[in-house]
Amino acid sequence: MSLIIAENVSKTYISGEITIEALRGLSFQIEPASFISFVGPSGSGKTTLLNLIGCLDAPTSGTLRVSDADVSHLGRKSSADFRGKNIGFIFQDFNLLPVLTVYENVEYPLLMVQDTPAIERRDRVLSLIDSVGMIDQKDKYPDQISGGQKQRVAVARALVTKPKLVLADEPTANLDHKTAYMVINIMKKMKDESGTTFIFSTHDQKVVGEAEMIFTLEDGEIAGKSAPGGNGHA
Amino acid sequence: MLNLFRIAIRNLMRYKRRTFLTASLITIGVVFVLVFIAVSGSFRNMMVGEITDSFLGHMQIHKKGYVASIDTLPLTMNMGTQAVKKVEKAISEVPGIEASSMRIKFGGMFSNFVETTNVRLNGVYPEDEIRTVPLFPERIIKGDKIIRKGEILVPELLAKGMKVKVGDMIVVVATNRDGSVNGKQFTVGGILESATGPGGRDGYIHMDDALEVLRMDGVEISEIALRLNDFSNLDEISGKLNNILSTELNKEGKPAFEVHTWEKLSPFYNIARMIDIMTLSIKVMLIAIVLISIMNVMIMAVYERIREIGTIAAIGTLPKKILSMFIIEGFSLGVLGALIGNIIGVSAVYLLNISELTFNFGRWQLLLMQ
């Protein structure tokens, strides 16, 4: 059973007189435990698509199923619930909470979104911080660590609730090449360890090499689909 | 909950200057209001105490209609022996009344053998009067603090106008109920300080002398002043007395007596009310200032943290929880300011207390001179 099934998904933005067709009837499927990339130039609809998959926005038409649930028409509270249970997020600007330490940022979803018992919480948080190689910095605040380190913390935060799916919208856009590769590799490694599906978008062709499947977006349509790395294990 | 608090406190610490400024504003407001309430409250209570304890009593009982025509001090509206008995019985049935004092009030002529003027007099039983209005002796500014038979306490303005001193002989002439006139010599026993309110500028003589001047056979009483054990039971006790006394009807079938609390008798009640209303509106203003300044800071915080709100919302934090994060933050800010304000305010009031507010007494005198 596919993790994501999109059928003829469209999204049209209307602002005043102007209507923008950001997505034009996309159909695709994504399997569990895969490492997927959406590539396309700026304005091609990557963010729009990831927002739909992440239940942050609803499609104008078409149906979108994520993890067996129809997410095309979720309310505010039920979509928040759904995200909290099923989806992890990684952002272009890292978006760690500045008043929380590395440890607390990773712990946040377990405390505030789910209600995980203290001991289990501690184990999970520490092991994930360790997996992304940030255990020495766990008590630092976000403004005391580098961009690459922040994104590694964000990866740990996205995975701490054991979601079925992690969405990363241009996670490497604010990082230099070397750091970008490192973050992609960590995501890949975490996908292998946890079996969580990762979907990331990028406008940078150079970082997509690790993806098992690449969808190319152009003007809100899927212009191509390729599988460069086979199953990704070199 | 604990963690919402932790995040709230960290966010407050994040904008130290703003938090400090807002908390200071609240602090200053709270201090101001506390001191104001304390000073105005003590002023009010002191004024009320002065009035009730120095001449008015906590409550008064009259024959129906007496208070309305109190300016003429009508002898025809006195209570006779039977009526006084009924009132005394009612007083004994209501617990919480510490003392009562019977007074006969009448108007007469006051002569120093050179000039003559009008005078309003109270005939009282001295022990009862002093137990009912214990500050009365303090109003006697010259002479012994006591009312003796054959002596008169002269109100200070009258004494000044008529140029009489303690020890002087004077004559009081009064018209009794059936229109005949009678006079009696008195020695000036003391000079009485004036007080605001009905009866605040009256002279005092002994009850027996009053009955003699008025040529009364039995005791006739114009008013009975009462003192309660606990002033805060005023409304309850006046209600009970009223209930009992309202069953006593006069010939027209209307209640024979009327019970008035000090509030109905003293013009200072309106000032006291004004103080109460001012205190209330200052409290309301404080609350408004606190709420508006907190709201202001919180609205700023929301705009500054749109991204953070977006992030935690995306992660799946429920809208309710995000809202409570901000509410707790604003609440903590308010509590912080109010707490510091209370500490400072209470210490300020304490300091004012131990430094003895002679200032209050000054105001009291000032008010008397109007």
Ligand SMILES: Nc1ncnc2c1ncn2[C@@H]1O[C@H](COP(=O)(O)OP(=O)(O)O)[C@@H](O)[C@H]1O
């Ligand atoms: N909230 C919005 N309102 C109106 N137009 C939007 C909005 N978000 C995106 N768009 C438009 O939709 C198109 C796709 O945008 P986006 O999904 O952000 O592309 P990408 O992430 O690939 O750069 C763009 O033309 C953009 O201007």
Ligand SMILES: [Mg+2]
């Ligand atoms: Mg984008």
